[in-house]
Amino acid sequence: MCSVDPDEITEMVHATGALDISRGDVLCRKCGESAAEVVLRVKDAYCRLCFLSYFVHKFRSTIGKSKQIHAGDRVLVATSGGASSTALLHMIREGLNENSHKKLRFDPAFLYID
Known part of the structure; x- marks a missing residue:
């Protein structure tokens, strides 16, 4: 089995400059109210509802832009x-x-x- 030391994760997060949402103190970048649960592109933190809204929008816009x-x-x-x-x-x-x-x-x- 693979095991990951929590200290190693913290070191990797700091080395890459990624947001660490494990403590629950990072707020969603869209609504600014809920705790972030998902981080995209290292620095974009979203709560669950805002992420789903973002994901649905990206899906629809990709289909629309492709014109296929x-x-x-x-x-x-x-x-x-x-x-x-x-x-x-x-x-x-x-x-x-x-x-x-x-x-x-x-x-x-x-x-x-x-």
Whole structure:
């Protein structure tokens, strides 16, 4: 089994200049109210809700900017059931939700690959 000494993590955090959110004293950079739970790009700390909002926005903007998928297109999405596939399915479901801002307008079909 692999074991990690907490002192080694602290040394790595200080060496890279990354934010250390383990103590719970770092606030979310977006809302500034909740304790940070996720750090992106070494210095961008987000709480859970702001991170999910950021993640959904990035997903939708990437699909929109690529201009590969148009309204009404049928899209085959291959999934394996792993963490990445599950996250992708969640983002697609959220994007197709009637109440979502800038709803995705394609028709997905899913293929499970074992």
